[in-house]
Amino acid sequence: MTPLPISDLAAGYGIPDRALLRYGHDKAKIALDYLEGLPEYRERPSAPLVLVTAISPTPAGEGKTTTSIGLADGLRRLGRRPVLALREPSMGPVFGIKGGATGGGKAQLTPAQDINLHFTGDFAAIAEANNLLAAMVDNALHFTTVDLDPRSFSIRRTVDVNDRALREIVVGLGGRTGGVPRESGFDITAASQIMATFCMASSLADLRDRLARIVVGRSSQGEPVTVDDLEATGALTAVLRDALAPNLVQTLEGTPAVVHGGPFANIAHGCNSVIATRAALALGDIAITEAGFGADLGAEKFFDLVSRQTGLTPALTVVVATVRALKYHGGVELAALEGENVEAVRAGVANLRQHVRNLQEVYGQHVVVALNQFAADTPAEIEEVRAAMARLGVTVALSQHYSDGGAGAQPLARAVISALEDAGTTRPEKPRLCYEDELPLVEKALAVVQRVYHGATVSFTAAARRELLRLESEGRGHLPVCIAKTQYSFSTDPAALGAPEGFDVPIREVRLSAGAGFVVLISGSVMTMPGLPRRPSACDITVDDGGRIHGMH
Structure with missing residues (x-):
């Protein structure tokens, strides 16, 4: 499909031309005063919010952003009016090891290269x-x-x-x-x-x-x-x-996407701006947003940081997984992921199960599992995932959005619509959280470690403990905690795949993020300035004589 001019896209969702600040013909900012004039923006929205998260990341990849985009396109093909709210990519990963963050295949945002580079500044x-x-x-x-x-x-x-x-x-x-x-x-x-x-x-x-x-x-x-x-x-x-005005772009199929803000998901909360989420809720009949990394980081922080401060409460959470990634969590080497291995899937499902149960039991969420399907997945492997989730009362929907766009995501879109209907009046008026504001900061950290990570203890360096005591003496003990740790495991050991239990989470440093409204607890080797890999993605990027960029993934 040919992308719409940005004015036509906006008009289709009721945004007048005067409310757009255009950056060319395919991207624009939406004026804040226009959004703030909408009753749906000012008040509690009637549109449901769907949060997309994932299992613990693996080198095999799960495709969380691609799934979010495919789901939105699938919902639109079923007659709904979805609006996406997504993070802006950082150029660090774009030129480093991860690549861009605008989806892939037929489930992409456009103009992808602009969004991955300077975008609107x-x-x-x-x-x-x-x-x-x-x-x-x-x-x-x-x-x-x-x-x-x-x-x-x-x-x-x-x-x-x-x-x-x-x-x-x-x-x-x-x-x-x-x-x-x-x-x-x-x-x-x-x-x-x-x-x-x-x-x-x-x-x-x-x-x-x-x-x-x-x-x-x-x-x-x-x-x-x-x-x-x-x-x-x-x-x-x-x-x-x-910059505070949110950016409007679209998917390859013409579904609106509000792409705005991009905090890292370990050192910060890993979600697009609050303004973008509220805009998506005001403009569509279903809003879809994404939380970075696995559900132990992204989803936990969405609930305990974002929902706590804003009241934005998902009606449903989608957890993205792949058979390949579950095999990896089950102990299979990357080179051997393609062959059928039901036993490895069974072992790896422990990671998915723990994320799903956390969302159900800690945060009271209705859950759908999106199984991002690959050609090499076998019926027996898929059935293993379905059976494990059925025991938790959770639907597993296969999705082929990468190869088939919104058409391939329609099974997932139907499962989401059905789950939202089942949620009905049980949608929470306010979010369920992992801990209460009144708990001391140390006990808040312990609550996350025990209830979400399934660890046993939290240890603090002397300097970190002194800083926590100072923050509490200054009256900041009511703030929530943002634990910065590896994304590859529930624990702080990236090699501990699956669903480890009974471990300690060592906190080496405490930072106050007073503007954002939380206290950051830094564990392990998490860094706020990444390095490039031996051969960075930047080595593959070229520009031809016509100005077209190649090699940006």
């Missing part, structure tokens, strides 16, 4: 706001206009590429003209606190308030120093003002 605005703040922090230190302990700075500069050489650096060299020398470093833009704050904001006024309370460091007496103390709130809001 949102990431650049977020990076510049972050770097302006870092410059103002160093300026205050240089002129001693604010009492700041340089050892306490929590704002690092950002760049949207993987660059391990920037993880730890020294800034301020050059004597009196260079500033105050100190150790620092860069984070990738998607891991910055400005990104997380931007994506949690519900309006321009809310963004301004959230930016104001970001803690940039401590005084010589240990008191928090905020963006407002630096008188930087207005400037940061100005840099981010236009």
Whole structure:
């Protein structure tokens, strides 16, 4: 199908031309004042929200974004009016090892290359706001206009590429003209606190308030120093003002997609902006959004961070899996995934089962499993997955959206419609959460580890425990926790596949994300500045004489 001009796409969903800020003929921003004027945007939406998550990621791939896109196209083919809400890709993974994040095959967003690269400039605005703040922090230190302990700075500069050489650096060299020398470093833009704050904001006024309370460091007496103390709130809001309007694009089949914001799913909450989700709910009769990595990270954070603050509550969660990935969790080497191996599928289903039961028992969700089907999958392997899920009362829907687009996703779309009808009046008025606000931060972490990861204990370094105590003494103990750990396992050991139990989760560092409204607990070797692999994806990308880009996956 030929993509529609963006004005025609918008008009089909009731968006007037005056509400669009076009970036060419195939992408646009939707004016915030238009969205805020819609009753469906201001009030509790009547459209159901479908959350798409997955089993623990594997090198075999699960296709979560592709499934989200295929599901939306499948629903539209069945006469519904779905709207997608998805994250913007970071150029770090695009040029690194993962590649782009606009789907694949016949279930893709368009214009995919624009979205994977600079898009409408949102990431650049977020990076510049972050770097302006870092410059103002160093300026205050240089002129001693604010009492700041340089050892306490929590704002690092950002760049949207993987660059391990920037993880730890020294800034301020050059004597009196260079500033105050100190150790620092860069984070990738998607891991910055400005990104997380931007994506949690519900309006321009809310963004301004959230930016104001970001803690940039401590005084010589240990008191928090905020963006407002630096008188930087207005400037940061100005840099981010236009970026806050959500972006409108479409799938290859012409289904609208609101693509906006992109925090990493381990160091932050891994979901598109709150504004994008609310826009999808206001514009369509079903909204589909995605939470990054497996359900132990993405879905847990959607409920315990996003739903807690916004009230946005999914009526249904779709868990994406593949037979190949289940074999991998069952102990099969990558090179041997193609042959039938029912025993390995049976063993690997433990990972899927644990994610599904968490969603049912901890978060009270109705669940559908989307089995992203490949040609090599055998009937016996598929039946093994169906039988395991039937024991949990969960439908398994096969989907062939990669090869057949929305037509191949219609079985999944029908299963989602049926599950939404079954949910009916049992849709929760407010989200069920893993823990209550009143619990101490340590007990919140333990609740996630025991109830979601199925571990046994949480251990803290002395420095991490001191920081938790300080945050609670400052009245921040009510905040939720965002645990940063590997995405490849329920545990902190990426080699512990399947459904490990009884392990410890060691927390080495605690960071306050005051603007986003949560406390980040960093475990293991999780890094906020990734490195490139031995042969990065960037090596395969070329541009022909006609300006067409090739090799971007």
